[in-house]
Amino acid sequence: MYFLENTFRDYPWGSRSAISHLLGREASGAPEAEMWIGAHPTAPSLAVLPEGRMALDELIAADPEALLGKETNAVYGQLPFLAKLLAADKPLSVQVHPNPAQAAAGLAAEDAAGVPRDAFHRNYRDSQHKPEMLFALTDFVALSGFRPVQESAGLFTTLATALTGAASRTAEHVASLLLTQGLRAAFGYLLDAGTPVSDLAAAAPALVAADPVLAAEPALAELISLASHYPSDPGVVVSLLLNLVRLAPGEAIYLDAGNVHAYLRGLGVEVMANSDNVLRGGLTSKHIDVPELMGTVDFNPIGVPRLRSRTTDLGQETYVPPFAEFALQRIEIPAVVDDTSMADADVPLLQNGPVLVICVQGELLLDSPYSDARVARGESVFIGADEAPVMARRSGSAGALAFVVTTGSSG
Secondary structure (H helix, E strand, C coil), X not given: CEEEECEEECCCCECCCHHHHHHCCCCCCCCXXXXXXXXXXXXXXXXXXXXXXXXXXXXXXXXXXXXXXXXHHHHCCCCCEEEEEEEECCCCCCEECCCHHHHHHHXXXXXXXXXXXXXXXXXXXXXXXXXXXXXXXXXXXXXXXXXXXXXXXXXXXXXXHHCCHHHHHHHHHHHHHHHHCCHHHHHHHHHHCCHHHHHHHHHHHHHHHHCHHHHCCHHHHHHHHHHHHCCCCHHHHHHHHEEEEEECCCCEEEECCCCCEEEEEEEEEEEEECCCCCEECCCCCCCCCHHHHHCCCCCXXXXXXXXXXXXXXXXXXXXXXXXXXXXXXXXXXXXCCCHHHCCCCCEECCCCCXXXXXXXXXXXXXXXXXXXXXXXXXXXXXXXXXXXXCEEEECCXXXXXXXXXXXXXXX
């Protein structure tokens, strides 16, 4: 088992205190948007070794079959997942992730064109797709997937009726596009039309803020918050095409390739394939490539992709999305309150090859036939595939809450 030191990303939308408060550490004073736990070469965790620190991707590369497992190494050749603690005080960009073929082709095309990997206008950072899931640690708000067309058309019609002048006509035009040409036409118009959409994105939130009847509709009320961070941004009204998702602590969603989404606010555990490929479509000052984005989006309306927990025969509370790269396990070891609560609290780790563990409350003991480690709040460890089985046991009387990430299947 290897204790890890992890990298914080100071994206401007990040909370300055949520992750530090969760982990029981002093805040840096800068935005702490994400803490990356994994082996992505952009910001790999550092494994703590007796002789010093070593980047986790380098550690794995030195003995991939032992640390990844024979099957995982054969399929992926790297740690196939990346875990993050994500804390959003402001909305993240409206975005979509490519499928594997799109990612590989996009990376090859930009490499062939000589686009530097760190260029502002770069779309593809690696050759991997990026399916992901989000487990809410606090109340969490997001946009995910397209609403039914009739619902979105109704929202724009409501705005068209309440607004006046050019903004009213723009809203009416979007409603008409939705009903006659569909989501692709409406989405493309909102991203490409320029001033008419920017004017609508400025006028609609002000109207809703002044009208309690309009503000009673959650999707319209959300325009006020979005515009406060990104005034006149097309993403403000693009939000009306998407499902507004509210997660309570302990609830989760998963996001496949092509799903247009945006995390708006809250703290959660995010798990994804080991990729950093993002195509953006609003609520951002970063590069937006509309043609590439349009070729990546899945324009089929979908319901909210909630992910329910499953309890295995071994008592493991798991969240298993329909992706081979990763699965999440939540481990809660109750605190000891009296002699009657001293019952055995051992929980086997879900291990389909390599494993990451992050403890966010209390302390637990990880015990394998080869070693053991006491993992306290704020600490994380990497466990190679060659170290199994591992049990999570009570350590002291305070109990613990921890999350385990492993591959989605044994191969």
